[in-house]
Amino acid sequence: MRYLLEPFGSPFMQRALAEALLLGAVAAVVSVFVVLRRLSFVADVLTHTVFPGVVIGFVVAGTSGIVWGASVFAVLSTVLITVLAGRSRVTEDASMAIVLTGFFAVGVVLVSRQTSFTSDLTAFLFGRILTVDRQQLVVTAVIGAAVLLLLGLLGKELLFRAFDPAGAEARGYRVLALDLVLNLVVALVVVAAVRAVGTVLVIALLVVPGAAGRLLSDRLAGITLIAVGTALLAGWLGLVASWQASVNHGLRLASGATVVLVLVLLYGVAAAIATARKVRA
């Protein structure tokens, strides 16, 4: 037990833990919807389309500009994706892949024109959870509250639309507006995660917890509980792993990566349990 608690003696590790737990819980709730609505690719697209926003924000206003830049591009690309999904000119997955890579390439072009190319790039893409400050925690908390509020207010309607879009439309709900809201919620989580785990690894937080929950439960409450539990556990154990590896074994393992790896391991455990259940039944 001491092994699991000793990394968190210092303030920076405590803040990192707070950020991981906060972000993980919020992302896990959203991931339930992502998995239910099969939005994994949409979520992946959003994690890449905010990248140019992150770069522009950083260039214009330093590290505090990152969230603003990311937010602007999050809204822009959410609208673009939601609109594209409705049109049938080009198959949906191809147009989303093109949007994703196009935006990302813009980000790369912008970064390549700066002098400190490589280190900035990796910070944006993989985050630096160990350098999270109190202001960042506040931002995450605010975004988290906004996300949970939106999901709380519209949860029933979003579920209705998820399982029966035609019925929802017939009942008078504006499906396009609901889709826009959910995509926006995903985009908000991406923005909150940019500083902590970076744009590339946040997709894990947005898919794996919900997927693990879905493996073990058929009921929304069960799925959500398992998803949140998995994310919290992964945040904590992932940070422990990274710290212990660094302090006791001299091995530098990026914290964002260890959190994701623990998350995937927990998914594996869930898959094993699910298979065992089926074999027994």
Add this chain to the structure above:
Amino acid sequence: MSLLQDGYARRALIEALLVGALCGLVGVHVVLRRLSFFTMAMTHATFPGVVLAALVGVDLLLGSGLFGVLVVLGVSWLTTRPRSDSAAAVGVVLSAGFALGVALLSAQAGFTRDLSAYLVGSIVTVQAGDLVKTALVLAAVALTLALVGKELVFGAFDRGGMVAAGYPAGRLDLLLLLVVELTVVTSVPAVGTIQAVALIVAPAAAARLWSDRIGPTTALAVLLGMASGVVGLAVSQAYQVAAGAAIVLAACGFFVLSVVVAPVVRGRPVPLGVG
């Protein structure tokens, strides 16, 4: 054109042409079968293979290729299980692969430099040996697609009919996934991981807007792939921006142009994709 003056620029140009042609060929099938997300996941999941190959000292293309085969088999197995959401499974594999690669890479020095090269490509540091490898892969893929191209298209449009007719649809599906994976690991050193998807999807998607027939679509996809390479390199040199990204933006540009111009030129609404 200054593109042809330096040795490294010449090699970059040849690599861009080869990779563009390769991606165009394969892209037609990726777009037809809606494999864009899968291709995206492949680029992320083969990342640890590249790192492991570099760690062990094996040739990168070989190492990442072998690792990629494992990933393809893994994803195929995951998606054939009942009650599994293939999109979520692909998402899990994507996350696991990339996190593993980042963890492995961060354990060494020179973290940021190597990672950047992987992410955004480094076509201008391509060597003659790399050109040979790319050309060989292009030849192998072209041959494979020439042999089974018709069957692959059949399977894309009417899998049930294909199975009923006695074709080994499952094995053909797997073959295509392996071809895509090979294309991805070959293109990544040139344009970078995330951007390899653009070169595979955008020229083919653009070509699809101009023609309903497989032959002309494939030819146009190859042409657009190569053109993206040339235009991208030229822009990269002129404006001092990352070459891989410039190539991708050229490909996306051709796509956007096609979305706008093709319906006007063809005088009728653009047809839908498969299904």
